[in-house]
Amino acid sequence: MPKSHLPPSLSIPLRAPPSRVTPTYPTHVLAVSSSRSSHDSQAIMVPVHSLVLAAQCARFPELRTPSMPVSHTLTLPVIPIAVPSPAAFTVLRSFMYDHRLDSVLKALFPLPANFLANLSHSTVRATMTSGQVLHQLSLYLCEASKYDLQTLTKHTAHVKDLWQDMVTLGLFDTELWDTIDLAWEIVLGAMNLAVVMRQ
Incomplete structure (x- = not known):
């Protein structure tokens, strides 16, 4: 996705899971771009669980708490990050x-x-x-x-x-x-x- 057109969040429609399954939905979408070049205008969109990153990445910024699913829709905050x-x-x-x-x-x-x-x-x-x-x-x-x-x-x-x-x-x-x-x-x-x- 172009970095200049990143939305603040993405709304994802959800399917009803089987009754015995408790889904663990991603909490955020990272818009990952290169820190090496200002000419690279694209970002890779990567769904993540904030707890997984917080537990393992000492230098990762704190992620705000996402909203809970509403009416079969999950709204995930889009967080821009730059890595090499x-x-x-x-x-x-x-x-x-x-x-x-x-x-x-x-x-x-x-x-x-x-x-x-x-x-x-x-x-x-x-x-x-x-x-x-x-x-x-x-x-x-x-x-x-x-x-x-x-x-x-x-x-x-x-x-x-x-x-x-x-x-x-x-x-x-x-x-x-x-x-x-x-x-x-x-x-x-x-x-x-x-x-x-x-x-």
């Missing part, structure tokens, strides 16, 4: 809800499915101390990127974007920080391998 990378914000939003480290890595660059399956924080930490596994993951990424430095540079930028958004939001989750550190080591290793292969 709106695309990276959508990855972080998903993590704040499901805490899946594998989804974070999948969003950054390709990795072997057997490594991502049931990925845990302990696996991330163990991988960081294993030069052999780090090398294998970097080699996999290098081959998946066809040893192309431009592609690997884009992957590096995605990791950096996620890191910058985390700092901006004050998202201090140890598991997520360790996963970003792992992603950085893998992509730098892949770039080094690509350079060696070109020589």
Whole structure:
């Protein structure tokens, strides 16, 4: 949506849920735009629950209390925010809800499915101390990127974007920080391998 035409709120029609289901509706819509460029006039509209963000983002502004649904309509306040990378914000939003480290890595660059399956924080930490596994993951990424430095540079930028958004939001989750550190080591290793292969 154009930043210059953001409404103060959005009214969302609601369907009647099954009688046994108590719905948990979003409380706000974030209009997420880039803080890097004043030329970017678009904002990504992202529904959120204020409690989820307040519990995990130390630097997120306080969100006003939304109104309750009235006559099968939910009115959500629209809150403009600026982060270095709106695309990276959508990855972080998903993590704040499901805490899946594998989804974070999948969003950054390709990795072997057997490594991502049931990925845990302990696996991330163990991988960081294993030069052999780090090398294998970097080699996999290098081959998946066809040893192309431009592609690997884009992957590096995605990791950096996620890191910058985390700092901006004050998202201090140890598991997520360790996963970003792992992603950085893998992509730098892949770039080094690509350079060696070109020589």
